[in-house]
Amino acid sequence: MIDYGANWRSITVRICTIMDLLLYLNFIPTLIAGPVNRATELMPQITASRRTLVDYKRALYLIALSLVKLFLLSSWLNDTFVLPVFTLPAGQNGWDSLLAVYGWAWNIYFNFSGYTDLVTGLALLLGFRIARNFAHPYLAGSVKAFWRDWHISLSTFIRDYVYFPLGGNRKGAIWTQINVMVAMVISGLWHGAGMTFLLWGAIHGAGLVVHNLWHRWGKVRLPGLPARLLTFHFVCLAWVFFRADSISDAVTILSNIAGGSLSSLSLQQYRALFLFVGIIVLYPALVDIRLTIIDRVADLRWYTLPLVIIPLLALAFFLAPSGVPGFIYAHF
Numbered sequence: 557m558i559d560y561g562a563n564w565r566s567i568t569v570r571i572c573t574i575m576d577l578l579l580y581l582n583f584i585p586t587l588i589a590g591p592v593n594r595a596t597e598l599m600p601q602i603t604a605s606r607r608t609l610v611d612y613k614r615a616l617y618l619i620a621l622s623l624v625k626l627f628l629l630s631s632w633l634n635d636t637f638v639l640p641v642f643t644l645p646a647g648q649n650g651w652d653s654l655l656a657v658y659g660w661a662w663n664i665y666f667n668f669s670g671y672t673d674l675v676t677g678l679a680l681l682l683g684f685r686i687a688r689n690f691a692h693p694y695l696a697g698s699v700k701a702f703w704r705d706w707h708i709s710l711s712t713f714i715r716d717y718v719y720f721p722l723g724g725n726r727k728g729a730i731w732t733q734i735n736v737m738v739a740m741v742i743s744g745l746w747h748g749a750g751m752t753f754l755l756w757g758a759i760h761g762a763g764l765v766v767h768n769l770w771h772r773w774g775k776v777r778l779p780g781l782p783a784r785l786l787t788f789h790f791v792c793l794a795w796v797f798f799r800a801d802s803i804s805d806a807v808t809i810l811s812n813i814a815g816g817s818l819s820s821l822s823l824q825q826y827r828a829l830f831l832f833v834g835i836i837v838l839y840p841a842l843v844d845i846r847l848t849i850i851d852r853v854a855d856l857r858w859y860t861l862p863l864v865i866i867p868l869l870a871l872a873f874f875l876a877p878s879g880v881p882g883f884i885y886a887h888f
Contacts, residue, residue, distance in 0.1 A: 607683035615680035625670030697783035
C-alpha cells in the first residue's frame with residue numbers, strides 16, 4: 557500500500573479500479589511471504605485488457621525446482637542439522653553447532669528461494685511477471701553485494717522508502733552510515749519485533765558500514781574466493797541471531813563453536829563439514845548449471861518437458877523427509 561500511495565500519480569496506477577486495487581493488495585501468489593510487488597510493475601499487468609500464459613515452460617520448471625528445494629533440501633537440512641542444535645543449544649558439541657549454522661544458512665536459502673520459485677511459476681501461469689527476489693546471494697564477495705541478491709524486493713523497498721527519505725548518501729559520509737544502520741535495523745524489525753531480529757539487522761548494518769568505510773579508505777581488496785568465504789561466514793554469524801529463540805541461545809551456539817577442537821571432529825561431522833565446504837566452493841559452478849538448464853528449458857519442445865520435470869518431482873517426493881515443509885518467511 558505504501559508503494560501504491562507513493563506512485564498513485566503514475567497514469568498506469570491512477571486509472572485502476574477498486575477491484576484492481578484489491579487484487580494488487582491481495583495478490584494471492586505473493587500474499588504470504590512476498591516478493592514485495594511494486595505498483596508500477598504489477599498494476600499495469602492487472603489492468604491489462606488481455607492476459608495469457610507467460611513462459612509456461614519456465615513456470616513449470618520453477619515449480620518443480622521449488623519442490624526439490626522445499627521438500628528435499630530445506631527439509632533435510634532442517635531435520636538433520638538445524639533443529640537438534642537450535643532447539644536445545646546448551647551442551648551441544650562445537651562442530652555440531654557449526655554444522656547447524658551452515659545448515660541454517662542453506663536451509664533458509666533453499667526454503668525462501670524455493671518459495672519464490674514456486675510463486676514466480678504460479679504467477680507466470682496466471683499471466684503475471686512478479687518482482688525478482690533472488691539472484692545468487694552466496695556468490696557475493698561483500699555484504700553490500702549480498703543484499704543486492706537476497707530478498708531483492710524487500711531490500712530495494714527499504715532503500716527507496718527508508719534509506720533515501722533519510723537522506724541516503726547526500727548528507728556526507730557520517731550521515732550515510734547512520735542512515736544505513738537505521739535502514740538495516742528497520743529491516744530487522746520488519747521480520748519480527750524481537751531483540752534477535754533487531755540485532756540481526758544491526759549486524760548487517762554494521763557490516764555495510766565497515767564495507768563502505770573500507771571501500772572508501774581501505775587499500776587491500778580480497779580476491780574472489782576469500783571474499784566470498786569471508787562474506788558467507790559474516791552472513792552465517794548474523795543468521796545465528798536470526799534463527800535463535802533468544803540472544804542467550806545465539807551466544808551459547810557461538811560459544812560452542814568457539815570451544816570446538818579438531819580432535820573432537822567425528823567422521824560423520826567431517827563428512828558433513830566437507831559437504832558444506834564443497835557446496836560453497838562449487839556454488840559458482842552450480843549456479844552456472846542452473847542457469848544453463850533454464851536456458852535449455854526455454855528451447856525444449858512441449859512434449860520433451862516431462863524429461864526435466866519428472867526427475868525433479870521424483871527427487872522431491874521420493875527422497876524427501878516425511879512431512880510438509882513450512883515457509884520460513886510466512887512467519888514474518
